[in-house]
Amino acid sequence: MPSSLSHSIRLALCMALVFLQLSGTSGSLLNCHKMCICASNIVSCSKMNLTTIPTALPKYTAVLDLSYNDITRLRAEWTTYKLPQLHNLLLSHNGLHFISSEAFIYVKQLRYLDLSSNNLRQLDEVIFEPLEHLEVLLLYNNHISQIDRTAFSGLNSLQKLYLSQNKVSRFPLELVKDKSRLDNLILLDVSSNQIKVLPTQELQTLPAWIKNGLYFHNNPLLCDCELYSLLAHWYIRKLNSAQDFRDDYTCVMPGQEKKVERVFELNNHMNCSSFKEANEEAYLEQTLTLPCDTKHRNMSKTWVLPGNVVVSPGSNQTAKVLKDGSLQISPIREEDSGNYTCYAISESFNETLYIKVTVHNFTLNGNGETLNTAYTTLVGCLASVVLVLIYLYLTPCRCFCCPGHSKSKSHHEDSIHSSMLSATPTHEDLATKAELNRHVAFIDPKDLQGQNGKVNPNGDEDLDEEALQGKDQRKKSVAESISSVFSDTPIVV
Template sequence: MHPIASEFLANTDVAGSRCNPAAAAALVLLCLGFLPSVAPCPPYCFCASDIISCSGRNLSVLPFDLPSYAARLDLSHNALVALHVDWISHMFERLTTLVLSKNSISRIEINVFTVTPHLLHLDLSSNHLTVLNSSVFTGLKELKELLLFGNWIVQINPGSFRDLHSLQKLYLSANRLTAFPLGLYEEPEGPRNLTFLDLSYNRLSEVPIQSLLSLTRHGQIYLQENPLVCDCALLALLEYWIWKQYRPMVNFRSEYPCRVNEASQYNCTQQGVSDMSRETQTYQVEPGKWLGVPCPELTLPVQEGLLVFWITPTMALNSSTNDSSARLTVHTNGTLEIRRALEEDSGTYGCVVARGRHYNPSESLEVTVVVGNVSITSASGLAHRSTAEHFNTAFTTLASCVVSIILVLLYLYLTPCRCRESRGGGSRGCGGRALMICSDPREVESAQRRSNGKRVAFLEPQAEDCDSGGAKTPPMNLDHITTEGILKNGSRTVGQSLTDAAHVA
């Protein structure tokens, strides 16, 4: 019997001893097909909370009656050969992880994954896929990680990764690819945030150097254990990656067929030493003007046919294409030419060329370009710096004065000491009021003060219009009081932290 029906019948006694009208109505609706059913856990699977595992059951077809509440579904280590559109009869709204590894899947139909719209991780590794067709992953707009390593993939058709807008990590290692899948980055409907691409252990003989120089600034691309053909361009790329401490290159340097110290074998190096400093160079130019930037550490004259790349803030260029209409071009001698400079051209520029030796990360192979009015920029910079310094000094001084005044006022009017009455019991007078700083009221004596601590007294002028009927109180004898200043009491200085040079700055 259906589990929901069993629950309703448990709460309904047909014999008349007890009757639940709501349960009876729900039972009628269930029988008519108006209430959704929840499939039980299949006998050949293991279900725990929202995890369903049907791994290692030698399944040749996908289970049709899987519960839809699953968040993780493991179908690995089975005998599946294809994924059909009707592989499941209902939506998996909560499914975030689908594991289909270690099967024999060779074909995936279009729109198979539309029933899993919220999938985040898809594992199709170690199967028999040979071609990725267009729109094969349609519907996986939230997918972040896709595992395809260990297949037989030889071709990736245009549009294969359409809809994968959120894809961040793609594993294509251990396949049979002979061409770099550049469409991953260039197709408008493909991944937009891809930061990890593993193409190791494939059959790539060449890679798009210029595109890689731009792509690897924003992500990691692993290319080790490919039969790459060594040439000057590839050596330049590997040199640059080593200098930038690019992790995929540093971690697997020994697994690349080309070695930086083999540059002389391919006639890529120049004799002599460049006169340019290895420190970062800065070039300034006014907007609309022309600027020529030489390549750091490149000896002249440049060997004929040597390819020089420049990485700009927006793109990568090389010396093989010299478009006279372009604003940014690279000459055969390695010089970068900027025509009609714009403020957007400001930034860091890197020159990539086979130099034939290792460079330390502290040595700079990059230059900085600043587009702006040089004289005005310098003068305004100095004026702004001077004004800022004067303002900071004046503001610090003013703040110190205000804080000092506030502390003095707090000291005067919030100190809990009280004035003592005169020996005769009379008042000292309204104009002779004094605020005494003392540590213990019992230490105050009428005739003299003990000399074991310093005392401070603040006196106000005696008012002439006192309404007291008695005679004026004679001035106080201050011979026994040592005046040390406004903010001192004994050996303690109240405002010391404000006058410290380290805090004023």
């Protein structure tokens, strides 16, 4: 019996050793001497052909590197106890295609998570919600085509999100705008995806410190002038997202050929107008707020008014610096026009912004109509002066002073020769107008044959009964020639 017992014990020990070896090969138990490298609080198990995450990880582990293995599923039980010190978890290049919604409940202190270069196809809702301290999330080079709108909810500390080289077809605007935005996000990379349309107007209204880290190059964007204006503005502001990848921003031209052009050359291909920074305009008594829209957040800002006057706190100036660094001028005056300068300073970066302000010399309500009336009155006065000068210096001499003309003839001239002021002249009007000292010379109707406004289109001159009786020799005018003064062609002598 003792010999058989000892034999059973030896057999059990051998099986245990074999099991340990097999389990060590499969990654079930942590072995810092064979499958991983343990250096203080760093555990590196990279390139060890592991199919599961080793168990019995030290609770003091701060960095866990499991990259370049064959771990295809990240289950909830990959760790059964809390790892409160773990802040870096690397799982890239594993063929990972499944992540449990409870995979991160025991590692809530993570600040850096690398899931890049795997086979992830979708991001479910609230998958990263426990990671409230996460700052960097790497998801590039996967096959992600679907992202739930709440997939990144709870990541209140997230600063950098890399989603490039996936199959994303919609720009995740909710991450940078409105109530669902991530307040601390300063970098969002969705380059090399399948995004065709951008919310250009919404992106243009974002603060510069957000736009500075928005990367969307190498997408099949549709070409239009709004896209060109957006990137041209960012390039002028020297934003990193536009300057670093200037030649990689391309778009697809409309048409059947689907020709690809560089966005910064659309002003040549689509006649897009060149972008210019818009200056600020204001009216008297308004409140004007000038933003100091810097590329970096939380910078110390100083404003200088026209005339190199520094805005100091507590002064009696109408301009004051608000908490967010913008400058408020209230009420604005005409002398507030000029160039304003904002100096932004941080520990590692300095930036200077210039804004030109033009103040109109009237209030926004009411005085605009007064200005138009004054302008109209001025134009009317100038026209009156011109007419008076014409009357004084360009009118012909009176007929009684002209040689070869009798005074009586001047009182009996035809309506065509005596007045150009009446639209429908009558014989009674002629008698009255003959008393006025205004005379305009006209070409004789006989000389106007073949021109518009001639006396008789047929070239015949018919005399009325009075002319035949010898009283007056008035010509019988055609109705069309006397219906309006503008039907004749006056020559001012």
